[in-house]
Amino acid sequence: MRVKTLAQAIAAIGLMGSGFAHAADDNQLERVTITGSNIKRSIKQEKALPVTILKTEDLAKQGLTTVEQVVNSIAANQSTQGASYAVGASTGGGSFASLRGLGNQYTLVLLDGRRMANQAIDGTSADLNAIPLSVIDRVEVLLDGASAIYGTDAIGGVMNFITKKSVKGLNIGGSFANPQHGGGDEKRLNASYGFGDLGLDGFNVYGAIDYLKRDAVMASQRDFSNKITADTGSSPNAWPGNYVDGVTKTWKSSNTACRPPYSQLVDGICKEYYSLYPALSPEVEQVSGIVRGTKRLGDNHELSLQYTRTETITTSQNAPLPTGGEITRANAVDPTKRDLLYVRTVPLGNRETEANSVTQRLQVNLEGLVAGWDYRAGIGRSENLVKETLTSGYVSKSRMQAAVDGGALDPFDLSGNNLAAWRAVGITGQTKEAKSTIDMADAKISRELFQLPAGMVGVALGAEVRRESLSTVYNKAITRDALSTGQSKTEDSMGSRSAYAVFGEADIPVLKNLDLQLATRYDHYSDTESSLNPKVAFKFQPDPKVMFRGSASKGFRAPSLYDIYRPNQLQLTGTKFVDAAACPSGSPLPGTDGTGCSKMQRDKRVGGNKNLSPEKSSSLSLGMVIEPTKDFTASADLWWTMIKDQINILDETLILNNPAKYADRYVRDANGNYQYIIDDISNLGNISASGVDLRMSWTLPKTSLGTFMATLDGTYLAKYAYQNEKGGDYTNSVGRYVDAGPNFRWQHNLTLSWMRGAWSAILSQNYKSGYTDQNASDNSKGSNHMVKPYSTWNVSGTYAFNKQFTVTAGIKNLFDQEPPYSNQQRLTQQNYDPRFTDPIGRSFFLKGAYKM
Structure with missing residues (x-):
């Protein structure tokens, strides 16, 4: 049935008529390198490549002001981690790309064709926030396995951000956005200055700086997030507080006068609705800059030096701190017994954490022409440094315990007279510093080598050397003592490795209308297996208006340094559950503390694994492009990817729902009390995904009313199936929330x-299609429903007063579409899924640019 659907989709796009790119006039013969090949050729020869090219100038007119927003507008991207993920999690504020939903570790992000340091906390890919959008000329997206061209981790595709080669004169710009519903105000200022003309003077030097400030959006500021439904998560860590009696092992409330809506009486105790407190999206402040100098050396050589730096400060707010039973007091009846206190520190306000992420890159590049060979060589260094700091709302476990024992603090006192005592047990300071670096050198040459009857054979040869390192250092004076950070048992971690690669590529005109691309790359790592990855692709054009293309490739992804050296860390499970082993038949097991009978979030340990095997992949694609007229093009590309021995964390729900099967992952104390589950990174089973990418571009004939153009970029996901264990059953997550979340059946971006x-x-x-919700069959919660499709429209108008001054005014989310309701309880934000939606709502923006 799905094969038939895909066939119909290809036929439909064929009837519409994309893929031939009119990037330049046919007479323009400038030689360039387009993402997807190392061979320089004339622009008109590149129009067959399956590469989407996005001009940032056009994206800015849609109100897109960050690289994260730009990437999320790409239909083939299904990112699951953006800025909002920093609320309630230690992410360093990172945002990542995930082409075809395969995962950010399989999407290679490049800046001017070269790697950047991986984000130090995620550790598997580059942070989109590190890219200076104001000087990006275009984004080239290759939706194809490219391990043979760029490296072993380009299994899902490549995003190449191309900076402006030169800038002349002074350019000043800025924008302002104001959401209708409060919060989320955004201000942006940028300026650049350059001098020298590469063509006339033989040099150009420019610098640019960009400043962005975006305010937080709080849950209380949006109607969809400040409601309490049957699915809204609650916690026994409440205000007024609760405790587990040390004698009877039963839950008791210190005061049943709960304070709706934040806490309400449930089963005799106050329970806190923690999702009413936090930010839906954090406060972000970013400064990015670039300095670039380019010098022509004679007629055929060009030397350039480029330095980029981006600093992003992400300030996230979460609900007031839960003590989680880690603070105790003497039982009033039997002082030899201890009550476990479950209090939420409301007097101290929300927990606030600041992540400061600085990414730098210095790159020297020499390119030109020698004896008919195009060459490009470079050497560079890139690093990402992330510091996380507790700024307010956290408490010291040792000081709070001493204050409770000494009577200086009564955590159940609601009078407000003990605010000074609460502040006295507060704790602030930096918790950790993580650093990722990459030193690299590369060189490649290409040329049209010899003539065949059908045309010239182009070849490219190259080599690359890298040295990577990753380190995480904790401030144990803070992490060992601060409550509710998930870092109380973490240890410092560091590792490094070296790698080198050699690669070759050939473009062979077999017939006048048939070209073959053959490529292979050998990668060697100092700490794992080596790999040889081939690729073959073809372009067949039986008619000037019709083209067929396809490819087959092998891939190989070595475990990242983060996969190997991720520090062990305790964090809360995303799922609330009863510990059945400590609470059989609804009664606590003798000797246990009684908390096993309460449905609540508990600790789990995640960490790296030095015994990982590399992942291996196979990819196939087959596509068709038609161009019935110069003004109308359309394409459909059917693709399939298989990844074996995927490296990931087993979804926690499987461990929690199968305690007997995963008994070795449960850690308990001597009395049988739950301590944590072990969920370290490991090799799981396979991933099998397939779908079709559709593109259309149509420029209507010019009329007295002007010129109209329509473009459609869509991805239909037919299959995304994976094994959680080697040899296990496959789970298909297309259109279904299973385990970690859904994969969308259909996504598109339509532009008029x-x-x-x-x-x-x-x-x-x-547009994103709907899906079956996380708890779709839980009728006891009234949750039997689908998450509705999510569609937002942006509109803007631009007026160019002259060549120097332009103004754009517009509205993002024109129809004020709220995120569709979801009963997911995996994330801190609830009543919707913040990974796939924008909580801002309708927002008005104004943008101006002046060139001197």
């Missing part, structure tokens, strides 16, 4: 644009 003289306008739509 208009130009007439000095005026232009853009209307764009981003």
Whole structure:
């Protein structure tokens, strides 16, 4: 049935007529390198490549102001971690790309064709926040396995961010966005200055700086997030507080006068609705800059030096701290017994954490032409440094325990007279510093080597050397003592490795209308297996208006340093559950503390694994492109990817739902009380995914009303099936929330644009299909429903007063679409899924640019 659906989709796009890119006039013969190949060729020869090219100038007119927003507008991208993920999790504020939903570790992010240091806390890929958007000229997206071209981790595809090669004069710009419902105000200022003309003077030097400030959006500021439903998560860590009686092992409330809506009486105790407190999206402040100098050496050589630096400060707010039974007091009846206190520190306000992430890269590049060979060589260093700091709302376990024991603090006192005592047990300070570095050198040459009857054979040869390192250092004076950070048992971790690669590529015109691309790459790592990855691709054009293309490739992904050296860390499970082993038949096991009978979040340990095997992959694609007229193009590319021995964390729900099967992952104390589950990174089973990418571009004939253009970029996901264990059953997550979340069946970006003289306008739509919710069959919660499709429209108009001054005004989320309701309880934010939606709502923006 799905094969038939895909066939119908290809046929439909064929009837519409994309893929031939009119990037330049046919007479323009500038030689360039386009993402997907190392061989320089004329622009008109590149139009067959399955590469999507996005101009940042056009994206800015849609109100997109960050690289995260740009990437999320790409139909083939299904990111699961953005800025909002920093609320309630230690992420360093990182945002990542995930082409075709395979995972950020399989999408290679490049800056000017070269790698950046991986984000130090995630450790498997580059942080999108590290890219200076204001000087990005375009984004080239290759939706194809590219391990043979760029490296073993390019299994899902490549995103290549291309900076401006030169800038002349002074350019000043800025923008302001104001959401209708409060919170989320955004201000942006940027400036650049350059001098020298590469063509006339033989040099160009420019610098640019960009400043962005975006305010937080709090749960209380949005109607969809400040409601309490049957699915909204609650916690016994409450205000007024609760305790587990040390004698009877039963739950008791210190005061049943709960304070709705934040805490309400449930089963005789106050329970706190923690999702009413936090930020839906954090406060973000970012400063990025670039300095670049380029010098022509003679007629055929060019030397460039580039330095980029981006600093992003992400301030996230979470609900007031839960003590989680880690603070105790003497039982009033039997002082030899201890009550476990479950209090939420409301007097201290929300927990606030600041992540400061600085990414730098210095790159020297020499390129040119020698004896008919195009060459490019470079050497560079890139690093990412992340510091996380507790700024308010946290308490010292030792000081609070001493204050409770000494009577200086009564955590059940609601009078407000003990605020000074609460502040006295507070704790602030830096918790950790993580650093990721990459030193690299590379060189490659290419040329058209010899003539065949059908045309010239192009070849490319190259080599690359890298040295990578990763370290995480904890401030144990803070992490060992601060409550509710998940870092009380963490240890410092560090590791490094070296790698080198050699690669070759050939473009062979077999017939006048048939070209073959052959490529292979050998990668060697100092700490794991080596790998040889081939790729073969073809382009067949039986008619000037019709083209067929396809590829087959092998891939290999070595465990990242983060996979190997991720520090062991205790964190809360995303799922609330009863510990059945400590609470059989609803009664606590003799000797246990009684907390096993309460449905609540508990600790789990995650960490790296030095015994990981590499992942291996196979990819196939087959596509068709038609161009019935110069103004109308369309394409459909059917693809399939298989990844074996995937490296990941086993979804916690499987461990929790199968305690007998995963008994070796449960850690308990001598009395049988739950301590934590072990969920370290490991080799799981396979991933098998397939789908079709659809593209269409149509420029209507020019009329007195102006020129109209329509583009559609869509991805249909037919299958995303994976094994949680080697040899286990496959689970298909397309259109279903299972384990960690859903994969969307269909996503598209539709853009309608208009130009007439000095005026232009853009209307764009981003669409995600609906899916079955996390607890769709739990009728006891009234949850039997689908998460509805999510569609937002952006509109803007631009007026160019002259060549120097332009103004754009617009509205993001024109129809004020709220995120669709979801009963997911995996994340801190609830009533919707913050990974796939934007809580801002309708927002008005104004953008201006002036060139001197």
